[in-house]
Amino acid sequence: MESSQYLIELSKCIRCGSCKAFCPTYDEDSTEAMGARGRLALLWGFSSGQLAPSPILNDRIFSCTTCGACSGLCPLGIDIKEVVYHGRSLLKNTDKKRRYLRFLARFFTKKPTLSFRLLSITQHILFPYLLKKGLIPFNPELPEHHLKDRLQVYTVSKKKGRVAVFTGCTINFLYPHLGESLINVLHRLGYEVILPAGEVCCGAPLRTLGLEKEAIELAKKNLGIFNRLNVDAVLSLCPTCTLAIKVEYPKLIGDGIDKAVDISSFIIDKLEPSQFSSLSSSKGAIYHDPCHLKYGLGIEREPREIIKNIGFDLIETEGTKCCGFAGLFSLSYKKLSQGLLNKCIMDYTKREAEMIITACPGCMIQLTKGVKNKPVLHLIEVIEEAMFQQS
Ligand code: SF4
Ligand code: SF4
Incomplete structure (x- = not known):
């Protein structure tokens, strides 16, 4: 984005504050600069030359979770998440705090298989050390094999269609x-x-670090691979x-x-209740959005419908955080x-x-860290499990 265009986008903000309504970081730390409106004001100050880059400015801009809870709320149609992404790309060279993460993210996305092998070999020494130093939030257990490193096709005899998987x-x-x-x-x-x-990282983690150019390269690669395929859907x-x-x-x-x-x-309209085993009935399940x-793709109903069709009692909690x-x-x-995790699971654990069922591997990592009295699936x-239990 051109700097003049960016300033015009930022200048649209009338400071109404609607975007703060569901901002998780503002909910956690109610200072203006930790909310969507405050971040836009800071980026406007920086882009108009009134505010110099500083560790505090970077801290406020990089502390946005990019959850997107604010984007649909702006009456002026400002795409706040995109504005934050662009702001980070402008600030990245002054942001020393995350320089190691940038180095690692660049290396991992360029050499994912090598990174996985190196981490697999060293995991039992490296991860406990990093955990002890407070550099990682949990001790991950890497699987023996990753899912893919080459073309894989799984054929069926009576084919209803063909889909591709974006593994991630x-x-x-x-x-x-x-x-x-x-x-x-x-x-x-x-x-x-x-x-x-040939699938590569979707690029989202790079954008959160302000690495826009690198994310563009990855996006072009994925586009070239997936848009050439003759498939009904990419899942x-x-x-x-x-x-x-x-x-x-x-x-x-x-x-x-x-x-x-x-x-x-x-899959919602492809699943029949008869495909599920009745063994699932009467289990209580919480769904975490x-x-x-929820905010980016607007999907809340479908996972809930599937959970109910499987036969579980869906337990609604006090608004997913x-x-x-x-x-x-x-x-x-x-x-x-x-802090956000503690708030989120307060109702779940009671x-x-x-x-707890969710539809995101990242949420699984985080929720598993906090919820000890029930599995997160x-x-x-x-x-x-519901489909294959009866066979
Ligand atoms: S994306 Fe989420 S964390 Fe970031 S400003 Fe918007 S609501 Fe707040
Ligand atoms: S909702 Fe839009 S106009 Fe209102 S404060 Fe947020 S960004 Fe500015």
Whole structure:
């Protein structure tokens, strides 16, 4: 974005404050600069030359979780999340605090398989050390194998259609079993599944660090791969990836992966109650809305319908709050992230539910850290279990 255009966008703000209504960071720390309106005012001050870059300015701008709870609320139609992303790209060279994260994010997105191997070899020494030093919020257990590193096609005999999977880094390297669950479910529904070679990170984590140029390179690569495929849909288990490739790519590079669909909207009308085992009945389940699914893609009903169709008692809680993961935010703002998590799970832990179901691998990481009295599951593993229990 040209600097004059950016200033015009920022100047549209009439400081009405509507965008603060659901801002999780403002909810946690009620100072103006920790809310959406305050961040826009700071970016306006910086872009108009009235405010010099400083660690405090950077801290306020990089502390936005990019949840998107503010974007649809602006009466002037300001795309606040995009404004914040662009602001970060302007501030990144002055932001020393996250320079190591930028280095690691660049390296990981360029050499994902090598990074995974290095981390796998060193994980039992490295992760406990980083945890002890407070540099990571939890001790991850890496799986033995990641999901994909080459073209994979899973054929079916009576084919109803063909879909591609946008695996995403978290599913590929941390939760490959969820990718396998997705393939099993799609297969059972009669879909041929393709995992194309050459997929790269969706770029969202890079944008949160202000690495716009690098994110553009990744977006172009993914677009070239997925838009060439002859498929009915491109499905991802991570709403951040779906939001990035479908909604954010057009803003970033002028074109997106139009066929990208959230899995719950794709499969909801393909699932019959008869496909589920009655063994699931009467289990109480809480559904946690991932921010990017709810605010970014507008999907709240479909996962709930699926959970009810499986036969679970859906327990509604006092309004879903941001879990505080937000990718690299949880590494940069550990205290804030923990505060958001505590608020989010307060109601979940009190309820008589047997499980928490969500639809985002990032939310799973964060909620698992805080909720110890019930399992946190991805919607796809719940669907798979209900479908395959009876066979
Ligand atoms: S994206 Fe979320 S955290 Fe950031 S300003 Fe908007 S509501 Fe607040
Ligand atoms: S809702 Fe829009 S106009 Fe109102 S304060 Fe927020 S950004 Fe400014």
